[in-house]
Amino acid sequence: MLPTDKNARLFVKSYFTHSITEAIEQARVEMGPDALLLNTRPAPPEGAHQGEYEVVFGLRPGAEDGGARAETAAVDPVQDLRKQMEQIREMVSRIGAGPVTASRPHSVADALLNAGIAPRLAAEIDLAVQQRLRNRSAIQTGRIKSIGDWDPATVLQETESEIASRFTVLPETGRIVALVGPPGSGKTTALIKLAVTQGLAARRRVHLISTDHYRIAAAAQLETYAEILGAPFTLAETTTALAHAIESAPAEALVLIDTPGYTAVSLEESGGDLTGFLRSRQDIDTHLVLTATTRLADLRRVVDLFQSCLPAKLLFTHLDETDSTAAIFSEAARTEKPLSFFSTGQVVPEDLEPASKARVTQSLVLELPQPCEAVA
Numbered sequence: 001m002l003p004t005d006k007n008a009r010l011f012v013k014s015y016f017t018h019s020i021t022e023a024i025e026q027a028r029v030e031m032g033p034d035a036l037l038l039n040t041r042p043a044p045p046e047g048a049h050q051g052e053y054e055v056v057f058g059l060r061p062g063a064e065d066g067g068a069r070a071e072t073a074a075v076d077p078v079q080d081l082r083k084q085m086e087q088i089r090e091m092v093s094r095i096g097a098g099p100v101t102a103s104r105p106h107s108v109a110d111a112l113l114n115a116g117i118a119p120r121l122a123a124e125i126d127l128a129v130q131q132r133l134r135n136r137s138a139i140q141t142g143r144i145k146s147i148g149d150w151d152p153a154t155v156l157q158e159t160e161s162e163i164a165s166r167f168t169v170l171p172e173t174g175r176i177v178a179l180v181g182p183p184g185s186g187k188t189t190a191l192i193k194l195a196v197t198q199g200l201a202a203r204r205r206v207h208l209i210s211t212d213h214y215r216i217a218a219a220a221q222l223e224t225y226a227e228i229l230g231a232p233f234t235l236a237e238t239t240t241a242l243a244h245a246i247e248s249a250p251a252e253a254l255v256l257i258d259t260p261g262y263t264a265v266s267l268e269e270s271g272g273d274l275t276g277f278l279r280s281r282q283d284i285d286t287h288l289v290l291t292a293t294t295r296l297a298d299l300r301r302v303v304d305l306f307q308s309c310l311p312a313k314l315l316f317t318h319l320d321e322t323d324s325t326a327a328i329f330s331e332a333a334r335t336e337k338p339l340s341f342f343s344t345g346q347v348v349p350e351d352l353e354p355a356s357k358a359r360v361t362q363s364l365v366l367e368l369p370q371p372c373e374a375v376a
Contacts, residue, residue: 012058016043016050019120020127023055031059108159111367116326118296121333125162132158152369159365164357167329170313170338171354173198174285176246176255178278180309181289182302183261186317186343190289191258192225194341196349198254199231205253206231209245211274212260213237222258225348239277257284264305275308287315287340296327303331317343320351325360332360 013031015023027035036058043054109126113119133150136158173194179187191208199206208226210219210233219235226233232249236242242257249255262271278286288311290299303314314335316328319342332339342359345351353359 012056015055015057017053017055018051020053020055020124023053023057027055027057031057035059108155108368111159112364114367115364116296116324117364118330121330125159125166128162129155129158132162156365156368156370159368160361163329163361163364167332167357167360168336168338169340169355169357171340171356173254173287173340174283175253176257176281176284178257178259178284178286178309179289179315180259180278180286180306180311181261182263185261185289185291187261187289188222188258189346189348190315190317190341190343190352191222191256192229193343193349193352195225195229195231195254195256197352199256200229201349205250207245207249207253207255208233208258209236209242209255210234210258211236211242212258214260214270239273242274242277262306267305267308271308278309285313286311287313288337289315289317290331291318292316292325292328292342293318293322294327296330299327299331300334303335311337313338313340315340315343316355319343320345323363325363329360329364 013027015026017023017026043051107126108129109119109122112122112125117125133155136154177194179191181187195206195208198204206229208222208229208231210222212219213235223233223235234241234245234248236245246255246257259274260266260271267275278284286309288303288306288309290302294302314328314332314337316339319325328339331337339355339360342353342355343351344353
C-alpha cells in the first residue's frame, strides 16, 4: 500500500472485483476492520480483466495494530468515512441474512430490495448514491457528510438520478419494425397501437405484415384491424415472401411485422428461418415484447432466448397489471437495450405510451422516505 499525495497518514489499496461486496470482504480480511471505503468506480480498461469494479480502501498507519488515536475537535473526513464503512457492513449483513422486513427501510439498498431489485444491484446502487452524496458534500461544504445527514429530498433526488443513469429510453421506430416475443406477450395489440400512433397519427402510410401462419386466428385478427385502418395487409408464410412484402411496400410507408409467439422449443424447431432473416436485415428495427408482470428470473430467460433475433429495443406490456417496474429496470440495465414503449391496457390506441425514465424510477423509490415526510 502507498500513501496518498493529499494525506501522508493515509494508505490506500485498490481491489478489482466482480462485485463491490466481494471487495469489502477482501479489504476486511487483508486490511482489518478499520479499512475505509474511499471510492468505487467501473474498472479502467487496463484493469478490466481483473474485475468489473475498482474499489479503493484506505488505512491510517497504526490502525492495523489496533493503536488508539486521540480524537480531534475538528471535523475529520476519515472518521466520517469509517462511519460510512460501518453502515455498508450493516447493509451487506442485512442482504446476506435474507429478505428484508416490511418495516420502513433505513437505507437506499433496503428500499430497492423492497421494490424488487436483486440484492447485488441494490447494493451497487446504494454505494453509488453514497458516492454522489460524498461528491456533493465536498463541493458544497468542503467536508464529507454521512448519508444520514442528508434530507430525504436530496437522497431521493440522487437515488432517482443514479437509477436513471443505468438505463436508456428510445421511444421511436424505424421505417420497418418487427415485434418478437413469447406467446401472450401482447405483440399483435401493440403492433396495432404502433400503426395508429406512429403511422396514421403522423400521416404516414402503414403496411401490416403477419408471419404467424401457425395460428389462423392471429392473422385474421391483424387482417381485420388492417381493414378498419385502411392499410394493406400481407400474410407471409416464408422469409422469401416476407422479403418480397417488405420490398413491395411504398418507400415512405411504415412497415409493421407481426411474428408468432415462440417458446424455447418452438423457436428452436420452427423459428430458425425467421431469426436468421431478422439478423441479416440491418434495416429492420426489432422490438422484443415482454410482459411487465413476469418474474425477474423468468424474464431473464426469455430475453436471453430471443437474443437470437438481435432485438434493438425492449417494449413492455401489461403495465396496468402491476405497480412494480423492478423487472423492467433490471432487464434494461442488464442488457443495455433501450426501452421503446409501454402498453398500459387493451384500448387501441390510447393505452400505449412512449417509455420514460420517470415512469420507471418513481415506482422504485417509493419505499424511500419521501420529501413530504421530512416536512411533517
